[in-house]
Each structure stands twice: as C-alpha cells, then as structure tokens.
Amino acid sequence: MAVITFLSDFGYRDHYVAAVKAKVLSLDPQVQVVDITHAIEPFNIAHAEYVFGAVFRDFPEGTVHILAVDTQGCKRGKFHATKYKGHYFLLADNGLLSLLTDGKPELVVELKSDTPYAPSPARDLLAPAAVFLAKGGDIDVLGDRTNNIKQLFNRQLRLSDHAITGHVIHVDRYGNLITDITRDSIETIAHGRTFTVHFGRETIGRIYPNYNQVDDGDCCCAYNSEGQLCIGINKGHAAQLLGLGFDSQVDVRFYPGS
Template sequence: MAVITFLSDFGYTDHYVAAVKAKILSNNPEATIVDISHAIDPFNIAQAEYVLGSVYNDFPEGSVHLAAISTHGSKNGKYHAAKYKGHYFLMADNGLLSLLTDGQPDIVIELQNDTPLMAFPAKDLLAPVAAYLAKGGDIEILGERTYQFRQLLNRQLRLNDHYITGHVIHVDRYGNLITNITRDSIETIAHGRTYTIHFGRETISRIYPTYTQVDDGDCCCAYNSQDQLCIGINQGHAAELLGLGFDSQVDVRFYPGS
C-alpha cells in the first residue's frame, strides 16, 4: 500500500483538509496519509513547488502526492494524474506539474471528468484517484494520455566565469531566504577562487555550516539540506530585517587568484 501525501492551500481553520482525507479513507480505509503542509499561501504555485519539490523524493517510490493548490486555477477545468521519477502526482492544470518536472513528466493523464465545474475537485475527483493509485491501480485507465498541460518556467541562474546571479525562491517560516543558487554551481565556477555574496545592501564572504555559527542578530549564508544557498539571521527574521523576499536578486562574485 503506497503512501499518500497531501499538500494544500486550505489552511487549518476550515473543514476542507478533513473532507479530503475522509473521501480518501472512504475509498481506501487502510490508506496512510501524510500531511506535507496546508499553509501554502492561497494560489501560490511557486511556494507549492518549492515545498513539494523539496520533500517528495524522500518518500518511497510509488508514493502518491495530492497537491490541492489553486484547484480552481484552470479555466479549462482540466486535472491531471502524472508519473515522474517513480512517483505519482495529482493536481489541477495550473502549471505546478511543469515546475516540479521541468516540463518533462514521464506520463501525464488527463483525468476523465464528467463534471468539469466541480465545487470541491480535491475531494470529489483527486481524493478517489489518490486512493485508487495507492492501492496499486493503473494510471493508464484514469483517462487519456496528454502532452498538453500548462507550462510555467522556473527561475534560471545566470552564470559566467566571474559571477552567478540568482533569486530568492522561497521564504520559510523563520524568515530565511532560500535561493536557487546551488552548492554545485558555486563550487564549479569558483575553482578554488574567493568570492563574495551580495544581496540588498549586504556583502557576505563566507558560507557557514549553520546560522548558529554567527552571533545572535548577525546575518550569514548557509546551505540547506537540498544544497541551496540560504540567507538567514541568527535568532532573527532575515526577510523582514533585510527587506528582501520572493524574487529578490542575489549575486555571487568571483575574484582572480585564490
């Protein structure tokens, strides 16, 4: 029996999360449902992509990931089941699938749907499909294969021999700024050279193992568990104190010599 993960922008004050889980369990009483988060900002596809993309691969292959983000965000009323890297994904045709897979899922099925304008598609359509796939159901019988799904593009790094330009792609609950600059991109271009990291009015010349390696209130850079460059303030909220947020520019500049 495969695990079902559940990500949504439903919040925690209404009955929506419980209603979806109830539908899954009605179809598959033995289902194991793992909540990833229900605090995604309403309709925030980029935030959903970061959160789900950071964790789905930690689950066993065959896991089913129900992503109820902006489930009415598709005017065409389309919903998809997809397979990518051994995992199943269920979501509206709102661009999230293209971001998670860089536009290259292995299989995309347009879910057969006799009621395109549903009041609660996460419950009425996606939940039963999640229960079915978790029991080992065949994705191919859920509808027709398609190559047409909404395309969105992830922010791309700009790189040359002397600098990297990236952007903040997520601000976490602690105010840490996660960028799309990776450890690999820095080490590949550095070739042992010194470098400085620039954001807002700040310049940092060292990447620490953790934020706690600097004094309380000091700003520093560190890599997270996905090897992404992050900006934080020890015991402080970096986004608020630095005046930075989603899409803020971050530069790494490299210097001759070592």
C-alpha cells in the same frame, strides 16, 4: 498499498482538509495519508513547487501525492495524473506540474470526470484517483494520455566565469531566504577562488555551516540540506530586516587567486 501524501493551500481553519481525508478513508480505511503541509499561501504555485519539490523524493517510489493548490486555477477545469521519477502526482492544470518536472513529465493523463467543475475537485476527483493508484491501479484507466499541460518556467541562473546571479525562491517561516544558487554551481565556478555573496546592501564573504555560527542578530549565509544557498539572521527574521523577499536578486562574485 502505497502511501498517499497531501499538500494544499486549504489552511487549518476550515473543514477542507478533513473533507478530502474523509473521502480517502471512505474509499479505503486502511490507506495511510501523510500531510506535507496545508499552509501553502493561497494560489501560490511557486511556494507549492519549492515545498513539495524539496521533500517528495524522500518518500518511497510508488507514493501518490495529492497537490491541492490553486485547484480552481484552470478555467477549463482540467486535472492531471502524472508519473514522474517513480512517483504519482495528482493536481490541477495550473502550471505546477511543468515547474516540478521542468516541463518533462514521464506520463500524463487528463482525469475523466462525471461532474465537470466540481465544487471540491480535491475531494471529488483527486482523492478517488489517489486511492485507485495507491491500490495499484493503472494510471491509463483514469483518463486519456496528453501532452497538453500548462507551461510555467523556473528562473534560470545566470553564470559567467566571475559571477553567478540568482534569486530568492522561498522565504521560510523563520524569515530565512532560500535562493536558487546551489553549492554545486558555486564550487563549479569558484575553482578554489575566493568569493563574496551580495544581496540588498549586504556583502558576505563566507558560507557558514549553520546560522548559529554567528552572533545573535548577525547575518550569514549557509547551505540547506538540498544544497541551496540561504541567507539568514541568527535569531532574526532576515526577510523583514533586510527588506528582501521572493524574487530578490542575489549575486555571487568571484575574485582572482585563492
């Protein structure tokens, strides 16, 4: 049986997470449910896309993922099951699917429901579908195939011979600013040239292996495990201290010579 993961914006104060898990276990007590997080900011599709996109590929192919974020975000009450890169996603038609797959999911079905506008779609619709798929069920049994999904679009990097312009796409709990600028994009444009990173009123001329390579309170740039350029302050909260946050602009500028 495949693993089921669970990510939501339900938080940890109420019974909502337990209710979904109870439904899963009532259908199959042997299923393994792995929590990714339930601290996604309420209704925040961009937050969910970053967190889930950073980790789902680490799970084995065939894993089934319940993505219960902004589950009431579609007025038409549409929910989808999709297959993408060997994984199954179950989620509302709120644009998250298009962000995770760059608008190109391999296969999408619109979930059939006996109770339209269910008060708890994660419990009543997504959980049973997840158990069905985890036990090897055919996704086409869950509904009719569709190409009609809500489209949202990720920001694209602006690249030139001498600069990259990107944006902050996530602020983690330590206040580090994660950008959409990647190691690969910098190395491709640099061709061995020196460069500086510009954000707010700050300029950094070096990328460090990690934040503790600078003194406490100092700002630095580093790559995370996904190869994304990050801005942090050693033992400090960069977002608060720099006055930057989601969608703040970050520039990398390249200079002649090496």
